[in-house]
Amino acid sequence: MPLHKNGVQIEDSWTYLGEEESPTLGDRTILSLDQWKQNREQLLEGNHSYGIVLAPLDEVEELRDDLDRIAVIAVTFPTFANGTGFSQAQLLRRMGFKGELRARGHIIQDQYMYLDRCGFDTLETDKENVVEAWKEALSEMTVFGQPSGDDRQPAYLARHAKGNKAAAE
Amino acid sequence: MYRYDEFDHAFVRQRANQFKGQVARRLSGELTEDEFKPLRLMNGLYLQLHAYMLRVTIPYGTMSSRQLRQLAIIGRKYDKGYGHFTTRQNIQFNWPKLEDVPQILEDLAAVEMHAIQSSGNCIRNVTSDHYAGAIATEVSDPRIHSEVIRQWSSLHPEFSFLPRKFKFAVTGDATDRAAVKFHDIGIIIKKNDAGEVGGEILVGGGMGRTPMIGKTIRDFVPERDLLAYVEAILRVYNLYGRRDNKYKARIKILVHERGIEEIREKVEAEFAQIQGSSLTVPQEELDRIAAYFADPDFEAFDAEALEAINRELEVRKFENRDFAAWMKTNVKPHKQAGYAIADITLKGIGETAGDITSDQMDVVADLTEQFSLDEMRASHEQNLILPHVKQADLFELWSALNSHGLGTPNSGLITDMIVCPGMDYCALATARSIPIGQEISRRFADLERQYDIGGMKIKMSGCINACGHHHAGHIGILGVDRRGEEVYQITLGGSGDETASVGARVGPAFTADEVVDAIETIVNTYLDLRESPEETFLSAYRRVGLDPFKEKLYAAA
Numbered sequence: 020m021p022l023h024k025n026g027v028q029i030e031d032s033w034t035y036l037g038e039e040e041s042p043t044l045g046d047r048t049i050l051s052l053d054q055w056k057q058n059r060e061q062l063l064e065g066n067h068s069y070g071i072v073l074a075p076l077d078e079v080e081e082l083r084d085d086l087d088r089i090a091v092i093a094v095t096f097p098t099f100a101n102g103t104g105f106s107q108a109q110l111l112r113r114m115g116f117k118g119e120l121r122a123r124g125h126i127i128q129d130q131y132m133y134l135d136r137c138g139f140d141t142l143e144t145d146k147e148n149v150v151e152a153w154k155e156a157l158s159e160m161t162v163f164g165q166p167s168g169d170d171r172q173p174a175y176l177a178r179h180a181k182g183n184k185a186a187a188e
Numbered sequence: 189m190y191r192y193d194e195f196d197h198a199f200v201r202q203r204a205n206q207f208k209g210q211v212a213r214r215l216s217g218e219l220t221e222d223e224f225k226p227l228r229l230m231n232g233l234y235l236q237l238h239a240y241m242l243r244v245t246i247p248y249g250t251m252s253s254r255q256l257r258q259l260a261i262i263g264r265k266y267d268k269g270y271g272h273f274t275t276r277q278n279i280q281f282n283w284p285k286l287e288d289v290p291q292i293l294e295d296l297a298a299v300e301m302h303a304i305q306s307s308g309n310c311i312r313n314v315t316s317d318h319y320a321g322a323i324a325t326e327v328s329d330p331r332i333h334s335e336v337i338r339q340w341s342s343l344h345p346e347f348s349f350l351p352r353k354f355k356f357a358v359t360g361d362a363t364d365r366a367a368v369k370f371h372d373i374g375i376i377i378k379k380n381d382a383g384e385v386g387g388e389i390l391v392g393g394g395m396g397r398t399p400m401i402g403k404t405i406r407d408f409v410p411e412r413d414l415l416a417y418v419e420a421i422l423r424v425y426n427l428y429g430r431r432d433n434k435y436k437a438r439i440k441i442l443v444h445e446r447g448i449e450e451i452r453e454k455v456e457a458e459f460a461q462i463q464g465s466s467l468t469v470p471q472e473e474l475d476r477i478a479a480y481f482a483d484p485d486f487e488a489f490d491a492e493a494l495e496a497i498n499r500e501l502e503v504r505k506f507e508n509r510d511f512a513a514w515m516k517t518n519v520k521p522h523k524q525a526g527y528a529i530a531d532i533t534l535k536g537i538g539e540t541a542g543d544i545t546s547d548q549m550d551v552v553a554d555l556t557e558q559f560s561l562d563e564m565r566a567s568h569e570q571n572l573i574l575p576h577v578k579q580a581d582l583f584e585l586w587s588a589l590n591s592h593g594l595g596t597p598n599s600g601l602i603t604d605m606i607v608c609p610g611m612d613y614c615a616l617a618t619a620r621s622i623p624i625g626q627e628i629s630r631r632f633a634d635l636e637r638q639y640d641i642g643g644m645k646i647k648m649s650g651c652i653n654a655c656g657h658h659h660a661g662h663i664g665i666l667g668v669d670r671r672g673e674e675v676y677q678i679t680l681g682g683s684g685d686e687t688a689s690v691g692a693r694v695g696p697a698f699t700a701d702e703v704v705d706a707i708e709t710i711v712n713t714y715l716d717l718r719e720s721p722e723e724t725f726l727s728a729y730r731r732v733g734l735d736p737f738k739e740k741l742y743a744a745a
Contacts, residue, residue, distance in 0.1 A: 075431070100226055100309065102349025106426040109346055113461065127223050129210065136345035159206040162199040164342040165415075166466040174195040174339060175473040176466065 020123065020143040026131075026153025029141070033070050033091055042069075049093055052077045055085075063088060072123070075103035079110045086116045094139070096124035105137045112138040112168055131156035136167040189250050189563055190335050190480045192300045200297045203304055203343065207231045208290035215287070230310055230348065231293070232278075232303030236615050239283045242266075243306040244296060248316035248334040248358070249277040249565045253553040256564065258299040260549035262292055271549065273534060273542040275568045275606055275657055276355070277315045278306050282613060310348045311341035311422070314356045317365045318567035321481055322575040324523040328377045328385050329481045330360035333414055336469055336477060340415050347422050351429035352437035354422070355394075358387075367568065367684035369393045369402045370660055372439045373418060378408070386410040391421060391451065392443030395654035399690045400440040403448045405455060411474060413459075416467040420458035424451065484561040484576060489526035497526065497580045504583045513597035513635060514586050528579050530560075531599040532572040532589060537633045538626050541607035542570035551592045559585045568657075569606055569645075571599065602644040602711070603629045606657050610650025610667060611674075617650035619667025619674035620700075624648065627704045632711075641711055643724050647682070660684035662726050663710060664691040665703065676703040680710070680737060681729045692734055695742055706741055713740045 022031040036048045042058050049070030050058070062069060063085070070091035071082060082089065092111060094104040108120055122134050123143040131153050134142060146152070163171045172180070192200070207227075214224040228234075232243035244259070259279055263271045266288055267281040274280055284292060296302055306313055314334045321329045337356055341347070347354075357366040360377040368374030374390035386408045393402025409417045421439075428446070430436045443451050489497070505512035520529040532552065534542050544552075552572060556564040559581045560574035567573060577585055589595040598604045605628065608614070610621030625648055632638060647661030651668070658664030664679035675697035682691030698706045711725075717736055718728045729737075 099223065100349055101431055102346070103427060103431070105346040105349070106423050109423070110427075127219075128213075129227055130349075133345035133348065155209070159209070160199070160202050160343065162195050162202065164199070164339040165344055165419075167345045173466065174199070175336070175469055178193060178195050178476075179470060179472050 021145055022121070023142045023144060023149050023153070024140060026150040028149070035072065035093075049091060052081060056081065059085070068118075073104075073107055075101055075107075077107075079107050079114070082111070082116075083114055086111075086114060086118075089116070089118055091119045091121060092116065093121040093123050093143070096122065096126050099125045099127045099130060105133060108134075108137040108139055109168060128152045128156050132160065136163075136169050136171065138168055189252060190247075190331070190477065196300070196339075197297075199342070200300070200302050200304075203231075203302065204290065204293040204297050207293060211286060211290055226308055226349070229308035230305055231289075232306035233286075233289055234307060234615070236282065236613055237611075238613070240286055240289070241613070242281045242284050242289060242292060242303060243274070243278045244281070244301060244303045245306045245313035246277045246279060246301075246566050247314060247338050248320065248331045249318045249567060250320075250331060251556075251564050251566065252562050253557040253564070255299045255301055256549050256553040256556065258295060258301070260546040260553065262295060263546040263549065266292055269546045271544055271546070272540075272609065273544065273566050273570045273572070275570060275608070275655055276313055277318075277566050277568060278313055279566070280609075304342055307353075308348075309350045309352050309354075311337075311344065311350075311354045311356065314338050314341070314358065315366055315371075315568055316357065317359045317361055318565040318569075318571075318573050319365060319520070319529055319575065320360060320565075321483070322522055322527075322529050323361060324521070325363065326360045326523075327362075327379055328360045329478070330358040330366070330375075330377050331481050332474065332478050333375065333377060333387065333411065334358045335480075336415065336474070337418065340419075344422075347426060350422075350426055351431045352434065354425070354439065356418075362686060364684075364686040364688075365567075367657070367660060367688070369686075369688035370395055370399075370657070370684055371402065373421060374402045375414070377411075380408050380410075384410055387414055389417060389421075391455075392440040392448070393688075394438050394440040395657060395659050396438065397435060397652045397654075398438075398440065398444075399654070399659040400444060401688050401690065402440075403443065405448065405452050412468050412471070413463055415469055416462045416465065417455075417459050419467055420455045420462060423458055424454045428454070483524070484563070486524045486527060486576070487578065494526055494579075501579060501582065508583075510590065510595070510597070511583060511586050514590075514595055515582065516639075517597050517601060518599040519582060522576070524576075526579055528577050528582060530574045530577045530582065530585060532574065532594050533596050533599050533604050534570055534572065535598055535604050535629065536593055536596045537603060538630045540622050541605055541625055544572075548592055548594060551588065551594065555585060555588055569604070571604070597635065598638060600643050600645075601638040602632045602641050602646060603638060604645075605629070606645075606647040606661070608649050608651075608656035614650065614655075616653055617667070618652070618669040619650045619676065621648045621650040621656060621665075621667055624665065624667070624676065624700065624703060628707055631704055631708060640715065640721070641725070642721070643726075644711075645684075646707070657684060658682070659690050660688070661691060662729070663707060665707075668697065670697065674700050676700065676706075678703070678706060678710070678741075680734060681726065683726055694734055695738055709740050710737055713737050 044065040045067035068090040357371040390402035518531040565573040607625035611617040648665040649656030679691030
């Protein structure tokens with residue numbers, strides 16, 4: 020699946036490990052949480068970093084101790100109506116995950132801003148004209164009602180910040 | 189009342205434009221109907237039985253004359269000269285065309301209104317006490333924090349695709365008129381021992397097919413931490429709420445299945461992480477919003493003037509029985525001497541509950557401007573309220589209301605029912621509610637009889653989703669489909685106030701032909717068994733339970 024950053028397609032050097040496959044050291048593979056848990060000790064022995072793919076029911080807390088050894092976390096949206104991934108992303112960022120946070124699954128243009136706000140870096144999608152859609156989605160709103168871990172200030176702070184009076188216009 | 193500043197204006201304008209783009213992408217086929225559905229719902233646009241329906245929010249029920257006039261225009265232009273007030277401080281317009289909706293949203297934005305999140309699996313319009321700011325016993329105006337929550341919840345990047353819809357209600361008074369215990373989150377604004385303002389937070393209340401009374405998750409959260417606390421609740425819900433079954437997806441089920449202790453533990457752990465973060469609403473923002481809800485310029489009356497006004501009112505009541513009747517039920521005491529709260533029930537005998545014509549909206553808008561310091565309210569009981577009326581103006585106000593069919597003297601009486609639109613409009617309904625409501629209204633039209641029955645809340649829903657709050661009705665009526673026939677189940681003893689209770693089913697359902705007789709039997713049974721005229725239906729029911737009613741209802745069978 021083509022990988023995009025800020026709407027622009029980029030090279031993806033990672034591959035997903037098949038369900039029946041077993042991981043080997045340093046493969047740049049993305050493992051399910053179960054695969055990671057089963058092979059964790061062996062994998063941590065080397066000096067490599069790994070990728071994890073999360074499903075909505077996975078507990079992100081289980082990755083807390085290993086975050087510095089994980090380079091990519093791919094958060095799955097089984098349908099765009101299932102927004103669990105937005106909260107998983109928030110928790111991962113708050114736990115201090117500095118690697119690539121990737122969104123995969125069924126995601127629509129109207130969620131691009133939310134992905135950006137919740138700390139995602141990249142998006143897997145086979146849609147066309149992602150650049151345009153991304154640009155449109157991220158420019159529609161310039162006023163925000165709430166903080167979200169990004170640098171967009173909620174209105175309740177922005178309206179009291181000096182020199183910010185006209186920012187919304 | 190709250191006024192938009194440049195941030196709010198920009199927000200609503202941008203949101204209206206965003207929806208215009210979504211409509212265009214739907215019309216071009218770029219968005220499938222499945223993908224468009226949650227987007228249009230998040231903007232209050234439903235596809236009903238016959239046409240689209242647009243649901244416009246009236247945050248915490250407060251509106252100005254200018255806003256109401258705009259709704260009247262929208263009703264004329266895009267509906268059939270009507271609007272319908274709902275049980276969640278919203279107004280619905282039937283029959284708009286999809287391509288007209290962006291224009292309607294622009295018209296709304298021009299008067300600081302919108303339809304944002306009046307539907308969809310997101311945080312819905314925040315509702316509140318319709319007497320806020322006008323009653324003496326209030327701790328703090330609940331609209332201040334309702335507004336804080338409204339802004340925080342709008343287009344929330346993390347909580348716009350929740351397992352299911354999510355409803356807040358906020359009250360600032362110990363007497364609960366906002367049904368906070370029947371909401372996903374209910375907040376009771378109160379003061380702690382140190383005199384600080386904060387809120388008691390209840391979670392997991394709701395109606396629908398599994399009615400639940402909300403449980404207190406924390407007794408007191410200081411006002412600056414309210415957003416952090418509710419965000420913690422929403423995060424726990426978004427992560428753990430069930431998505432495998434739409435009927436088990438509300439937070440009430442999560443709380444029920446996991447237990448309030450486990451949910452509290454998770455929420456408190458999350459709150460500990462985010463307390464003090466940028467979710468802390470600065471005092472200057474709380475002050476800014478509070479200033480909008482400060483008392484309007486009330487006129488002061490001395491004791492002598494008040495006495496003269498009262499004498500005059502007594503004379504008017506003596507001379508005019510209809511006015512006296514309206515005063516008796518529709519006028520409530522105000523915190524400010526010389527003022528009163530006036531209820532306008534949208535429950536004329538035999539009419540459709542909550543419906544109002546555009547011409548009537550214009551009348552109410554004029555009267556709001558003339559007599560109520562330009563502020564009016566919509567209640568979850570499908571009525572309108574003029575919250576700040578000088579007592580000296582009450583007769584003139586009533587005369588004007590009465591000449592436009594808006595002076596029905598039945599606030600709180602048996603004909604002041606909640607009735608959902610039912611199968612006459614709604615795609616979800618399984619039975620009609622409007623004609624049954626109209627028939628009950630006609631059956632109990634006699635005012636002396638209504639007085640004799642006393643305070644009584646009949647609430648009716650045309651399907652299990654319970655928009656008509658039947659679970660919280662002293663008498664609840666639920667219309668269902670039984671093998672192709674519309675039948676009506678009756679529950680007794682529900683209440684949406686601070687003593688909240690879920691009504692209990694009295695027995696097998698009644699057909700459309702039987703149900704109004706059954707209501708009459710229940711009422712007569714109550715009149716026979718009450719200990720005194722002061723014992724209300726709800727008190728009497730709580731004393732005697734279902735059995736006496738069952739016996740009378742099913743005796744013949």
